[in-house]
Amino acid sequence: MGRAPCCSKVGLHKGPWTPKEDALLTKYIQAHGEGQWKSLPKKAGLLRCGKSCRLRWMNYLRPDIKRGNISSDEDDLIIRMHSLLGNRWSLIAGRLPGRTDNEIKNYWNTHLSKKVKNQGTEDNSTPNMLENPQEEPASGNKKKKSSGKKKNKQKNKVTNNDEPQKTQVYLPKPIRVKALYLPRTGSNTFTFDPNSPTFTFDSNSPSGSSSQEKEESPMAKESNVVSKMGNVGESDGFGFFNQDHDLVNASDIECHSYFPTDHGTLQQLYEEYFQLLNMDPSQFDINSFDQSLLE
DNA sequence: AAAGCATCCAACCGCCTGTTC
DNA sequence: AGAACAGGCGGTTGGATGCTT
Numbered sequence: 001m002g003r004a005p006c007c008s009k010v011g012l013h014k015g016p017w018t019p020k021e022d023a024l025l026t027k028y029i030q031a032h033g034e035g036q037w038k039s040l041p042k043k044a045g046l047l048r049c050g051k052s053c054r055l056r057w058m059n060y061l062r063p064d065i066k067r068g069n070i071s072s073d074e075d076d077l078i079i080r081m082h083s084l085l086g087n088r089w090s091l092i093a094g095r096l097p098g099r100t101d102n103e104i105k106n107y108w109n110t111h112l113s114k115k116v117k118n119q120g121t122e123d124n125s126t127p128n129m130l131e132n133p134q135e136e137p138a139s140g141n142k143k144k145k146s147s148g149k150k151k152n153k154q155k156n157k158v159t160n161n162d163e164p165q166k167t168q169v170y171l172p173k174p175i176r177v178k179a180l181y182l183p184r185t186g187s188n189t190f191t192f193d194p195n196s197p198t199f200t201f202d203s204n205s206p207s208g209s210s211s212q213e214k215e216e217s218p219m220a221k222e223s224n225v226v227s228k229m230g231n232v233g234e235s236d237g238f239g240f241f242n243q244d245h246d247l248v249n250a251s252d253i254e255c256h257s258y259f260p261t262d263h264g265t266l267q268q269l270y271e272e273y274f275q276l277l278n279m280d281p282s283q284f285d286i287n288s289f290d291q292s293l294l295e
Numbered sequence: 296a297a298a299g300c301a302t303c304c305a306a307c308c309g310c311c312t313g314t315t316c
Numbered sequence: 317a318g319a320a321c322a323g324g325c326g327g328t329t330g331g332a333t334g335c336t337t
Binding site: 111 | 306308
Binding site for chain 1: 321322323324325326327331
C-alpha cells in the first residue's frame with residue numbers, strides 16, 4: 001500500500017512565491033511559531049502544500065538567513081566539510097550560520113564541485129574511489145547539453161586558483177542506514193589516545209578481509225558504521241560504539257572494518273576535521289565530537 | 296541585435312526515519 | 317505489530333538570466 005501524498009495538491013499553488021504569500025507565511029509563523037506544517041497553510045490562508053511552506057520558511061524567510069556573498073572562508077569550509085561528510089548538506093549548513101542546506105547544495109553543484117575537480121586535475125593525482133568518492137554529483141549534469149563546446153565563462157566566484165593548495169581528504173560517500181553495529185572482529189582497529197593526542201591504527205589483517213567482510217559487500221560494510229544523522233546516541237560516521245552498542249569513551253575508541261588501511265590518510269582525516277571545527281585535539285571529547293556534528 | 300547555449304538557483308519530488316495511534 | 321502521519325533530507329527540474337557568437 002503506497003503512502004498517501006503529504007497533502008492534497010488539488011488547487012494548490014506551485015512555483016515561485018509571491019511577496020504576498022511570503023508575508024502571510026512570515027506573519028503566521030511569527031505569531032504561532034514553526035511546526036504543524038501540514039495544517040499551517042490553511043490556517044495562514046495560503047494555497048500551498050505544507051512542505052512548500054516549510055521549505056520557503058527554512059530557506060528564505062527565516063530572519064537569520066544570510067544570503068549570497070559566500071566568503072572564501074565559507075567556501076573553503078564547505079569544501080572541507082564536503083570532503084569529510086559527502087553530500088550531507090544539512091550538516092554542512094549547520095556549520096555555517098545563516099546558510100541553508102539548499103543554498104550550500106546549489107553552491108556546491110554550481111561552483112565548488114568544479115573548483116574541487118579543477119584542483120584535483122591540477123594535483124595531477126590518479127583519482128580513485130577512496131580519495132574522490134563523489135567525483136561529480138550526478139545532479140545538474142543530466143539536463144546539461146554536452147555540446148562539447150566549453151566556454152571560458154568565469155563570472156562566478158570560482159576563479160581564485162592562486163589560493164594555496166590544501167590537503168584534500170576524502171571518505172566514502174556516507175549513506176543513510178539504520179543499523180549500527182561494529183563487531184569486534186580481528187580486523188582493522190582505529191584508536192584515539194586523548195592523552196597524546198594521537199590516532200593509531202592497527203591492522204590484524206593486511207588484506208582487510210575478515211570472515212565477515214567476505215560475506216558483506218563494501219557498501220553493506222559501510223552501512224554498519226555510517227548511520228543516519230540527527231539522533232543522539234547514533235553515530236554519524238564519526239561516533240564509535242562498543243560491543244554493546246554504547247558510545248564508548250574517548251579513551252577507548254575503536255572502529256573496525258570501515259576505514260581504509262592507509263594510516264596516514266586516516267590520521268590526516270581526523271586532524272583535518274579537528275581543524276575544521278577549530279578544536280584543540282587535546283581538549284577532545286568523543287561525546288562533544290559526535291554531538292558537534294549534530295548541533 | 297538576436298539566436299543559441301550555458302549557468303544559476305528556487306522550488307518540487309520522492310524517499311527515509313521517527314512518532315503516534 | 318504495523319499503518320498513517322509529520323518532518324526532514326538530498327536529488328532533480330525548469331524558468332530566468334547571462335554570455336558568446
